Amino acid sequence: MGKVITITSGKGGVGKSTTSANIALGLALAGKKCVAIDLDIGLRNLDMILGLENRIVYDVVNIVENAAKINQALIRDKRTENLYLIAAAQTRDKSAVKPEQIVKLTQDLKEEFDYIILDSPAGIEGGFKNAMIPADEVFIVTTPEISSIRDADRVVGILEANEKKNIKLIINRVNPLLIKNGDMLSKDDVLQILGIPLIGIVPEDKNIISYTNMGEPSVLHKDSPSGKAYFNIVRRILGDNVEFTEIKEDKKGFLQTLFSFFKD
């Protein structure tokens, strides 16, 4: 019986779809049968991050409206036979799907898949509810910035009001140099403010823009800082006890600091 993990955030642009893509592909590369569903109806994006945009025929709205069978809308990944995508509809809006329909869809998918990753839209309205209601587990993505943390707290409140107890936090775009200079909230600060358990810390990684350009999530680049961080999240999902190490500046960062010191 599979498990539904919903990736959400409240605030937009904090890396929900990138996180969903990496966790889904990471779990698939670790041998788990996985399906990622883009629930941002009308603003389809997960397909491009995964590099699967040219293969879409049917989408999630076609399934819930019985215009397509689930198997017709499952898009198989090019790199692993363990990963499938169900794309969001691009010509409809959030109201085209109701939470009960996603509950039914995920129940059917649980028979065949180990993990179902739901990529939630930003906000706390209908689209978010479609992603929240079916969740067995919810990962909230936040960056160490006030707007993102405040919105994350609001989402935690709504999840708790809906009896969702299995909530974990991913802190994204952590910049160790800024933390060292006292200009970015640290991991411990964020945890103290939000009071929910951590499942991952992802460093700010300039490579992600080019990985997204190419449709190749970080987990395909195993030596990249973000790729390593996403693999650690995958291992924790699978039950490994992976320590949370403080993210360190890389050597280049240190030299840059030294040069900027002389420039000043």
Add this chain to the structure above:
Amino acid sequence: MGLLDFFTKRRDSANIAKDRLQIILAHERQLNSAPFVEDLRKDLIAVISKYVKIDPSRIDVKLERDSHFEVLEINIPLH
């Protein structure tokens, strides 16, 4: 960076962010767990203003929850 700045301890912006967040979130968590508090506050302002002059911004309505009891605390400073 001047020598003086080096010795006078600047307050980190991260600490300021943390303090601001902790205050606003405590307030918002309460509002969201008891949405009627905000309506009650507005009604109180309307009723009391009919009889005495008050500063609406100083009216404080709080719902404190404990494991044993709940306390509704209303503070209305008069001029």
